[in-house]
Amino acid sequence: xxxxxSIIDKYFILWSFFIPITSFVLLPSVKGxxxxxxxxxxxxxxxxxxxxxxKKYFCDFCIFIFIWxxxxxxxxxxxxxxxxxxxxxxxxxxxxxxxxxFRDSIFSQSLYLLPCIFLFLYTxxxxxxxxxxxxxxxxxxFSIIGLFFFVYFLFTGQNADFISNRIVGENNGSWYQYVIIxxxxxxxxxxxxxxxxxxxxxxxxxxxxxIHRKANKSIIFIMGLSLILTTSTSGYLGILVYLFCLLYFNxxxxxxxxxxxxxxSICCVIYIIFKDYIDGIIMNAIINKLTNLDDPNNVSGxxxxxxxxxNIIYWLNLDIMHMxxxxxxxxxxxxDLFSTFLxxxxxxxxxxxxxxxxxxxxxxxxxFKDIGDxxxxxxxxxxxxxxxxxxxxxxxxxFLGIIYHK
Numbered sequence: 001x002x003x004x005x006s007i008i009d010k011y012f013i014l015w016s017f018f019i020p021i022t023s024f025v026l027l028p029s030v031k032g033x034x035x036x037x038x039x040x041x042x043x044x045x046x047x048x049x050x051x052x053x054x055k056k057y058f059c060d061f062c063i064f065i066f067i068w069x070x071x072x073x074x075x076x077x078x079x080x081x082x083x084x085x086x087x088x089x090x091x092x093x094x095x096x097x098x099x100x101x102f103r104d105s106i107f108s109q110s111l112y113l114l115p116c117i118f119l120f121l122y123t124x125x126x127x128x129x130x131x132x133x134x135x136x137x138x139x140x141x142f143s144i145i146g147l148f149f150f151v152y153f154l155f156t157g158q159n160a161d162f163i164s165n166r167i168v169g170e171n172n173g174s175w176y177q178y179v180i181i182x183x184x185x186x187x188x189x190x191x192x193x194x195x196x197x198x199x200x201x202x203x204x205x206x207x208x209x210x211i212h213r214k215a216n217k218s219i220i221f222i223m224g225l226s227l228i229l230t231t232s233t234s235g236y237l238g239i240l241v242y243l244f245c246l247l248y249f250n251x252x253x254x255x256x257x258x259x260x261x262x263x264x265s266i267c268c269v270i271y272i273i274f275k276d277y278i279d280g281i282i283m284n285a286i287i288n289k290l291t292n293l294d295d296p297n298n299v300s301g302x303x304x305x306x307x308x309x310x311n312i313i314y315w316l317n318l319d320i321m322h323m324x325x326x327x328x329x330x331x332x333x334x335x336d337l338f339s340t341f342l343x344x345x346x347x348x349x350x351x352x353x354x355x356x357x358x359x360x361x362x363x364x365x366x367x368f369k370d371i372g373d374x375x376x377x378x379x380x381x382x383x384x385x386x387x388x389x390x391x392x393x394x395x396x397x398x399f400l401g402i403i404y405h406k
Contacts, residue, residue, distance in 0.1 A: 040115030109330025123401025139206025146191030200235030212372020311339035
């Protein structure tokens with residue numbers, strides 16, 4: 001393998017360390033001024049220097065734009081013909097309630113989609129194995145920062161995050177969340193993501209990627225510990241989906257089963273030693289969210305179940321054109337990506353996106369690396385559809401681009 005780095009590689013290496021970060025912006029008043037987004041918008045300039053790839057790159061980009069325009073025009077034409085009642089929906093821009101067609105949020109959310117497409121195409125055409133170590137290191141740095149904030153709060157009772165400055169709703173930079181385990185107050189890890197479930201969603205593919213690229217065990221341990229300390233049901237759901245993938249894709253070759261059994265045994269020993277603390281995490285992160293639906297502090301338990309159900313009922317009562325193509329990309333944002341897409345881009349758009357995201361799952365003659373890639377796709381897809389409605393996280397598109405590179 002050629003160990004020399006081209007300008008394409010060097011640009012990505014720098015870019016990779018900012019991709020996981022979602023709570024720091026260059027201009028706090030401009031939510032989209034993430035460093036990773038700005039580098040995404042610059043990346044086509046780098047691509048122009050590569051004569052062999054640039055034609056394919058820009059053709060793919062034009063296909064994305066054509067699909068976006070198609071759904072935009074169909075949905076807005078439908079909005080002008082049929083009246084829709086959006087009073088029961090969670091609008092991205094509630095100040096734009098009375099606008100019938102071409103709402104401002106359609107264009108603002110489309111701007112968030114652009115850097116995702118740029119990163120996807122960049123990795124699709126230029127990824128190589130020399131990038132692997134830098135992707136792993138970027139995930140490690142992201143994890144270490146999160147653990148540092150956690151330990152600092154544990155010993156001082158003060159927030160250590162002086163970096164986050166992105167304004168989201170009424171929250172400046174981060175939405176700090178706490179749990180009481182025994183007599184101990186801890187801050188759920190959210191690092192530079194803004195919220196624990198988002199942190200877990202970002203970190204999950206880095207952890208799986210590190211495992212299946214056979215990274216140093218200490219790196220895997222740090223990422224795994226950081227993920228567990230989020231006490232996020234989204235993170236735990238991702239772990240369950242990953243374990244299912246290991247079992248399913250190893251149904252022919254079961255030699256990896258022993259590693260799962262060893263891991264389970266180690267977890268059992270840890271549970272026996274730290275039973276009280278682990279019971280507290282389980283109660284706060286899972287049991288309470290599933291059972292205490294009347295608790296006003298249990299936002300996840302109330303919103304996620306009610307919003308999915310309410311949005312599906314709303315979609316079922318739409319006219320046929322809106323059911324097929326939605327009311328407009330970026331109009332609503334629910335607590336899950338499935339019902340968000342179902343209303344915004346309709347059943348056609350939701351199926352199209354699902355096919356686009358899952359089409360490269362490999363089923364035959366799979367290697368350990370292939371199992372990791374399959375797991376990343378399924379974990380991100382399931383967690384996003386169920387609990388994290390974030391299509392614009394660049395990590396979501398980074399690993400998709402890597403898998404499309406094959």
